[in-house]
Amino acid sequence: MDFKDYYQTLGLERDATQDDVKRxxxxxxxxxxPDVNKEPGAEDxxxxxxxxxxxxxxxxxxxxxxxxxANWQAGQDFRAPPDWNEGxxxxxGGYTEADEAAFSDFFESLFGxxxxxxxxxxxxxxxxxxxxxxxxxxxxxxxxxxxxxTRTISLRAPEMDADGHVTVKERTIRVxxxxxxxxxxxIRLAGQGTPGVGQGRAGDLYMEVHFPEDGAYSVEGRDxxxxxxxxxxxxxxxxxxxxxxxxxxVELKIPQNARAGQKLRLKGRGIPGKPAGDLYAVLQxxxxxxxxxxxxxxxxxxARQLNFDPRAKLGV
Amino acid sequence: MAQKPAKAISGEVIEALTLAELCRSxxxxxxWVVELVEEGIVDPQGRAPATWRFSTVSITRVRTAWRLxxxxxxxxxxxxxxxxxxxxxxxxxxxxxxxxxxxxx
Numbered sequence: 001m002d003f004k005d006y007y008q009t010l011g012l013e014r015d016a017t018q019d020d021v022k023r024x025x026x027x028x029x030x031x032x033x034p035d036v037n038k039e040p041g042a043e044d045x046x047x048x049x050x051x052x053x054x055x056x057x058x059x060x061x062x063x064x065x066x067x068x069x070a071n072w073q074a075g076q077d078f079r080a081p082p083d084w085n086e087g088x089x090x091x092x093g094g095y096t097e098a099d100e101a102a103f104s105d106f107f108e109s110l111f112g113x114x115x116x117x118x119x120x121x122x123x124x125x126x127x128x129x130x131x132x133x134x135x136x137x138x139x140x141x142x143x144x145x146x147x148x149x150t151r152t153i154s155l156r157a158p159e160m161d162a163d164g165h166v167t168v169k170e171r172t173i174r175v176x177x178x179x180x181x182x183x184x185x186x187i188r189l190a191g192q193g194t195p196g197v198g199q200g201r202a203g204d205l206y207m208e209v210h211f212p213e214d215g216a217y218s219v220e221g222r223d224x225x226x227x228x229x230x231x232x233x234x235x236x237x238x239x240x241x242x243x244x245x246x247x248x249x250v251e252l253k254i255p256q257n258a259r260a261g262q263k264l265r266l267k268g269r270g271i272p273g274k275p276a277g278d279l280y281a282v283l284q285x286x287x288x289x290x291x292x293x294x295x296x297x298x299x300x301x302x303a304r305q306l307n308f309d310p311r312a313k314l315g316v
Numbered sequence: 317m318a319q320k321p322a323k324a325i326s327g328e329v330i331e332a333l334t335l336a337e338l339c340r341s342x343x344x345x346x347x348w349v350v351e352l353v354e355e356g357i358v359d360p361q362g363r364a365p366a367t368w369r370f371s372t373v374s375i376t377r378v379r380t381a382w383r384l385x386x387x388x389x390x391x392x393x394x395x396x397x398x399x400x401x402x403x404x405x406x407x408x409x410x411x412x413x414x415x416x417x418x419x420x421x
Contacts, residue, residue, distance in 0.1 A: 176324050
């Protein structure tokens with residue numbers, strides 16, 4: 001197990017005051033809070049700072065931790081000396097209100113695990129309570145929203161066993177994705193949260209629906225957008241082209257003298273519902289490269305013939 | 317370890333939640349949600365708490381609000397500002413992706 005230098009984590013000297021500790025933690029927490037910072041790694045930094053703060057904000061724990069001495073280096077292989085906490089009493093137990101599953105083995109070896117509270121502790125008495133509701137997010141293909149689907153998802157949730165150990169349990173469930181679901185909607189799965197205690201009923205699981213961000217389609221409510229590349233002559237002359245949609249190919253009529261960025265609406269071909277959304281093809285004009293002398297001659301002929309200046313309005 | 321294929325669970329797409337459902341789902345007290353409504357952080361339809369109906373976006377907003385208060389000590393006014401900025405950033409990220417895709421396509 002690696003030694004953790006909680007002072008280093010918060011960027012503090014060992015003689016920092018309790019106010020310094022609080023300020024340093026708040027600063028790091030604001031910067032790396034997962035709601036505020038979407039960079040990869042931000043959440044880990046936030047959790048590390050939370051663990052360091054959990055120890056250093058509490059004068060009892062801090063004094064005990066300080067007693068380990070300043071000779072330990074972060075990352076050094078660590079084992080707590082058997083009598084390391086002699087003479088200290090932790091009134092609050094290992095944890096206060098923090099997320100116990102998030103803390104490291106290093107923390108647990110020093111301060112123990114969460115006190116047994118809640119469901120497990122009260123088992124013997126006749127006590128009834130609703131189980132907690134859980135939240136998860138699920139990324140589904142746009143096609144699933146068009147047609148409905150059954151998806152298997154893995155859920156990880158911290159669970160406390162009979163001895164009060166917190167472990168992360170993984171379970172797999174199969175879920176029917178209803179047709180017509182949109183980004184940000186929640187699907188409620190009754191009874192899939194924490195089991196109830198006694199005769200209390202189990203909590204529910206809420207799944208927040210997302211579509212993949214890097215897919216070919218972008219979605220706003222029930223309306224769906226995609227880019228449709230066309231040639232310069234298709235744009236100028238108009239005509240029919242084949243276009244993909246989330247539920248199959250369609251023939252799409254390009255109007256004469258179409259512009260890049262122009263949106264062609266396919267009414268009712270967005271995400272199904274009442275009313276159904278629309279599907280928009282956003283035209284992109286792809287310019288063929290001049291690869292041969294003949295190609296170049298053709299472009300030169302166009303240059304002479306069309307007398308076209310796209311920069312006329314720029315005044316150059 | 318071989319497992320029997322589990323039966324698929326049918327979910328229910330939530331269109332609107334009552335105050336009680338929202339509180340239970342987010343694990344927060346009703347008084348606290350009432351304060352969020354007063355601050356304009358969540359915006360239910362209906363006049364009185366008993367008839368309030370929250371859109372499902374409220375679930376995400378209330379949970380984020382709780383984390384901001386609990387983890388960072390942000391007050392209600394600060395939560396309102398932070399959520400607006402987070403929304404704006406999400407919209408910009410969304411737009412940026414579309415623009416970047418159009419430019420590379």
